[in-house]
Amino acid sequence: MEVVKTIPELRTLRQKLSGTVGFVPTMGHLHEGHLALVKQASMENSAVIVSIYVNPTQFSLSEDFADYPRDLNRDLELLRREAVDIIFVPSDDEMYPPGFSSWVEVEEVTERLEGASRPRHFRGVATIVTKLLNIVRPSRAYFGQKDAQQVAVVKRIVADLNMGVEIVVVPTVRESDGLAMSSRNIYLSSRERQAATILFQSLMLARQLWQDGEKNTDKIQQQMTSLIQKEPLAQIDYISIADAETLEELKSIDRPALAVLAVRIGKTRLIDNMPLE
Numbered sequence: 001m002e003v004v005k006t007i008p009e010l011r012t013l014r015q016k017l018s019g020t021v022g023f024v025p026t027m028g029h030l031h032e033g034h035l036a037l038v039k040q041a042s043m044e045n046s047a048v049i050v051s052i053y054v055n056p057t058q059f060s061l062s063e064d065f066a067d068y069p070r071d072l073n074r075d076l077e078l079l080r081r082e083a084v085d086i087i088f089v090p091s092d093d094e095m096y097p098p099g100f101s102s103w104v105e106v107e108e109v110t111e112r113l114e115g116a117s118r119p120r121h122f123r124g125v126a127t128i129v130t131k132l133l134n135i136v137r138p139s140r141a142y143f144g145q146k147d148a149q150q151v152a153v154v155k156r157i158v159a160d161l162n163m164g165v166e167i168v169v170v171p172t173v174r175e176s177d178g179l180a181m182s183s184r185n186i187y188l189s190s191r192e193r194q195a196a197t198i199l200f201q202s203l204m205l206a207r208q209l210w211q212d213g214e215k216n217t218d219k220i221q222q223q224m225t226s227l228i229q230k231e232p233l234a235q236i237d238y239i240s241i242a243d244a245e246t247l248e249e250l251k252s253i254d255r256p257a258l259a260v261l262a263v264r265i266g267k268t269r270l271i272d273n274m275p276l277e
Helices: 007-016 032-044 072-081 121-136 145-160 183-187 190-195 197-211 217-229
Strands: 002-004 021-026 047-052 086-088 140-144 166-170 234-243 257-265 268-276
Touching (some): 002 007, 121 145, 197 234
16 A cells, blocks of 8 residues: 655556556545445455545635544554555645646536535535546546535536546445434534434435325425424524436426435534435
């Protein structure tokens, strides 16, 4: 396993790899969700590259960039066990050198849900993902279903810019009680951790209503809202039933859809989604 910090070092090692290359971009503090991406990349490719970089440009001033959990030594040990070939751990100056002024903007799909709640978030996401894909030049890149809107943005970039990378979406990995694994779960107190299961419960309610024949999205959202509001520690940011590809809000479920939500549990903002297809 090679750990590199600069783009020239990574490119030199990348040129030596033969066969297909799988790439897993992460912000570190790895959990089983990240490792599921790494395992699938290992099964489907000749070599695997993982990046660990907490990207400052996707955080607003009011968000948790400074406090975002970091544990590089632990991450490296976990990736060593998975026999990852190259780990890229760049600095901010490496990714955004002095004079950096080029940004990637994706329209439409970024204008709702997370994009509406976190202005300029997706500009940072789109820019760093584009840079990483250009640097690594993988055959396939792996992303988790939990970040459904990010996946939609990345797919749009790859298609629009003719990048020739296959985007592989891996199902959300959950705790035994259904809570989606997230690096931010570490922020939750024991009481908040218990309360956070309301996200999964509401998504399962949406799926059950849909399976029982309910197609009116307003009715599904109303019942999800009522359930979440029973939890005193939960504060809803948004709930949406959206087109699975475009994330456009639906009035009736007449195509593959996603139930998508963002909820604050105490001070911690969690997102999750459930396919309805």
